[in-house]
Amino acid sequence: MSEGPASLIGKKYPAKKHAQNVLKLFIKSRNSTDPNPVNFFISGEDLVLYKYSDQSKPFRQDRYFFYLSGCNIPGAHVLYNGKEDKLTLYLPDVDKEDIMWSGLPLSKEEAAKKYDADEIKYAADIEQDLKNLANSGSGSGKGGALTTDLNPCNAQFTAYLSEKDKDFLFALDESRAFKDDYELELMKHAAKITDNCHLAVMSALPIETKETHIHAEFMYHALRQGSKNQSYDPICCSGETCSTLHWVKNDGEITPEKHSILIDAGAEWECYASDVTRCFPVNGDWTKEHLDIYNLVLKMQSEAYKLMKPGANWEDLHLRAHKVLIEGFLELGIFKKEYSVEEIFKAKGSARFFPHGLGHMLGMDTHDTAGYANYSDPDPLLCYLRIRRKLEPNMVVTNEPGCYFSPFLLEETLNNPETSKFIDRQVLDKYWYVGGVRIEDDVLITKDGYEVYTKITKDPEEISKIVKAGLAKGKEGFHIVV
Ligand code: GLY
Ligand code: MN
Ligand code: MN
Numbered sequence: 001m002s003e004g005p006a007s008l009i010g011k012k013y014p015a016k017k018h019a020q021n022v023l024k025l026f027i028k029s030r031n032s033t034d035p036n037p038v039n040f041f042i043s044g045e046d047l048v049l050y051k052y053s054d055q056s057k058p059f060r061q062d063r064y065f066f067y068l069s070g071c072n073i074p075g076a077h078v079l080y081n082g083k084e085d086k087l088t089l090y091l092p093d094v095d096k097e098d099i100m101w102s103g104l105p106l107s108k109e110e111a112a113k114k115y116d117a118d119e120i121k122y123a124a125d126i127e128q129d130l131k132n133l134a135n136s137g138s139g140s141g142k143g144g145a146l147t148t149d150l151n152p153c154n155a156q157f158t159a160y161l162s163e164k165d166k167d168f169l170f171a172l173d174e175s176r177a178f179k180d181d182y183e184l185e186l187m188k189h190a191a192k193i194t195d196n197c198h199l200a201v202m203s204a205l206p207i208e209t210k211e212t213h214i215h216a217e218f219m220y221h222a223l224r225q226g227s228k229n230q231s232y233d234p235i236c237c238s239g240e241t242c243s244t245l246h247w248v249k250n251d252g253e254i255t256p257e258k259h260s261i262l263i264d265a266g267a268e269w270e271c272y273a274s275d276v277t278r279c280f281p282v283n284g285d286w287t288k289e290h291l292d293i294y295n296l297v298l299k300m301q302s303e304a305y306k307l308m309k310p311g312a313n314w315e316d317l318h319l320r321a322h323k324v325l326i327e328g329f330l331e332l333g334i335f336k337k338e339y340s341v342e343e344i345f346k347a348k349g350s351a352r353f354f355p356h357g358l359g360h361m362l363g364m365d366t367h368d369t370a371g372y373a374n375y376s377d378p379d380p381l382l383c384y385l386r387i388r389r390k391l392e393p394n395m396v397v398t399n400e401p402g403c404y405f406s407p408f409l410l411e412e413t414l415n416n417p418e419t420s421k422f423i424d425r426q427v428l429d430k431y432w433y434v435g436g437v438r439i440e441d442d443v444l445i446t447k448d449g450y451e452v453y454t455k456i457t458k459d460p461e462e463i464s465k466i467v468k469a470g471l472a473k474g475k476e477g478f479h480i481v482v
Contacts, residue, residue, distance in 0.1 A: 004226075004270065005185045011117040013070025013270075014182050018085045019080040019176060022068070023169035037083030038146035039147035039169070041130065041161060042068055046075040046092075051157050058227070063364040064148050064172055066271050071115055073106065077126055077154070078117070078147060083138060093124050110431065130160035148172070156245030176363055177370035178394040183363070184444065187396055190227070190269035191453040194276050197221040198456040200265055202280055202463065203470035207478045211236040211250040214263055215459055222267040231273035231366045234265035238282070238441050243406035245356055256283055260290050260434050266366070266442075273366045274396050276454050277440035285470035286460060289431050293403050294460055296328035297437045300401035308443065308450045310401070314387040318358040321401045322350045322381060324412045327352070333427040349422045351380040353405075359398035360386035362442055363434035368396075391445045396453075400440030405432045 003009075019040065024437060044065040047056040063073050068087070069078040075092035091111055099105075111120045121129075134143035144160030146168045174257030179187065200221040201214055208214050214236040222230065236250040254261065259282055266274035281290060296298060300321040307317045326344045329335040335344055344350065361368035371387040382388075387397065403427075413419045441454040457463060470477075 001076060005189045007185050008182065011182065012114070013403075014180060015068055015070045015078075015116040016118070016178065017116075019087050020085065021066050021175045022168075022171045023080070023082050024176050026167050026365070029167040029170050037081070039082055039139045039145035040078075040080040040153070041147050041157070042069065042078050042103055042145075043151070043157075044069070044074065044076045044078075046153050051080070061271055062153075063176075063271065065366060067172070067176055069115060069117070071111075072271065073409065074373075075153075075332070077123060079126070081131065081133070082225070086118045086123055086399055087116070088119045088124045089115055090121050090126055090128070093122050115194070126157060127160075130157055134160050153411040173310070173369035176368065176394070177361060179363065179444075180394075180397055184215035184396075186270050186272040186454055187274065187442070187444075189230075189271050190267055190274040191276075191455075193222055193225045193227050193267040193269065194265070194274040195454055196225060197265065197267060198263065198276060198278050199466070200464045202278065204478060205284075205467055205470050206473060206475045207480050209254050210255065211238055211241070211252045213254075214261070215250045215289050217267075218263065218265045225267070227267035227269055229268040231266040231268045231275055234263065235277075236265070237262040237435065239433060240435045242279070242437070243404040245402075245404075254282060258282055258433075259287050260437070262436060262438060264438065264440065271364050272366075273362055273364065273440055274361055274454065275366050275400075275440060276442065276456065277400060277402075278456060278458065278463075279437045279439065280463045280467050284464050284471055286464060287434075290333055290434050290437075291460060293431065293434050293437045294439075296325065296332075297401050297403050297439050298458065299328065300324045300354075300403075300462075301399055304399050304401065305450065308391065308445070309448060310391055310393050310445060313392045314358070314389065314391060314397075315382065315385065317379065318385055319345075321358050322354060325350050325354050325401075325403060331425055334431065335422045336424050339422050344422050347379050347422070349413070349419050352409045353403055354401065355384065355404065356400075356402060359400050359440075360441075362396045362398055376387055393445055393447050395445045397443055397445065398440055399443050399452075400438055402436060402438035404436035406436070407432070409479040 007424050015389055038439055042065045046061045049056050059074055068091055079088045108120045130144045133139055139145050142162050145164050146165045147161045150158050150163045197218045201217050204217050215234045218234050233248040235247050237247045238252050238254045241247045241252055242260050242262040255314055262279045264277040266276050303324045304317045304321050326341045343357040361371045367386055372389055373386045377383040441452050444451045
C-alpha cells in the first residue's frame, strides 16, 4: 500500500497543466490587454535547523509550490514562463558536505523522469534566468515574475519578483479548488488510509485507556500505510472534551464513566489531505443520550447530502442542518414544544449547539482554498462557515455536522432570555456528559451529485459491534510494550 495508488503508476503529477490553468484564470481575472507575458515563480519551503539539536523544524512543503511542481524536495523552486509555456523546476544546489549526512540527492536525470517539467536546472541558475526575463521586458509588476509572497525562501530573488498580485492569488486559489483526476486519486488514497486508521482505533479499546493512546493508535496505522504526515494534529476527545472543537491536548484519561469518544483525524498522502471524524461509546454500548445525539447528527448529515449537487448553495445545506438539529431537539424535549422550528431558527437558538460550519473545501490544505469564508459576518449561524459559494463539479468538501454541549459556549445562550426561553434545563442537564458528537466525511462533488470518499462505517449498530469485538480480545490480543 505504501507505493501509492496503482492507477498512478507511470503517471506524473500534472504540474504543467496546473500552471497553464492558473495562467488562463489569471488572464480572465485580470481582464486586461496588458501585452506583457506573465511569469510565475514560487519557492518551496526549505529545511530550517533548530540550534544545537541535530534536527530541522518539521518540513511541510509550500502548497502553491507543490501545485505547480509536484515536488516535495526542500529548497526547490519553480518558474513558469507564460510566453513560452515553459515550466522549469530548480533543484537545490548539491551540497557535497551534506551527502555524508543525508545521502545522495535526486539527480537532474532522475528528476526529469519523475516531475512534469520542461527543464530541470539547479538553483544556481535562477538569478540569471529571472534577470533575463526582466531584461527582455517580460513579466507583470516590476518585471521578472509574480510570486505569492516575499519570504526567506525567495529572499535572494526579490529584485525580480512582485508579490501578492490579487489576480494571481485568485487564479491559484480557484485553480486548486477544482481537482483533476490525478489529485482525486491522491485524495481517495488518503481517505482509504484514514478509514483503516479509524477502524483500528475503534477496534483497540482494551489498550486505549488515555486519549494519547487513541492518538498513537491512529498515527501508528497511518505510518504503517506509508503516510508520514497527518493533515492536522489528531483531535482525540473523551466525555466532556468532545465539546472542544479542536481539542489537541489529547491528555485525558478514558474511563467508563465518560461514555463517549470523538476522534477527528486524517492522514495525508503526497501533500493531499483527508479529514474524518467518528464517535463511539467507550464500552461499546451507546447510552440513550449519546445515541440520541449521534442519530440526530447522522440525520443532519444525511439531510445535507440530499441537497448536495452542483449549483447548490452551501449556506442552504448548512442552514438545513441547523433546522434538523432544532427539529431533533424539539422531539427530545431539549427545546420546549411550545415553540416552533421557525421561531427558534430565527432567534438563532441553535447557534451555540452547532457552532461551526457544515464543512469546508478539502485539498492540499485541510481548510483548502477558495471557500471565501466571511469571519466578520454578524450572523452567528454563518460566521464560521468556510464555504460561501455554490458547489461545482470536482470540488472536494467535508460534510461534518456536529452537536455539542459546551458549558462555555452555552453560557451566553442560557443567560440570554431570548434564547434560554426555548430550553428545558431539566432535559438539557441529562446531556452534558455526552460532550459532543461530530460525524465528518470527505466528499467529491460530481456532475450530478456527489461521491463519498471516506467509507469507515458510521452506522451506530455496526460501530457498537466493532468496539465490542475489540474489547472481547482483551489486552492480550494486542502487542504492546507499555
Ligand atoms: N479537523 C478539522 C476540521 O474538521 O475542520
Ligand atoms: Mn473538517
Ligand atoms: Mn475534522
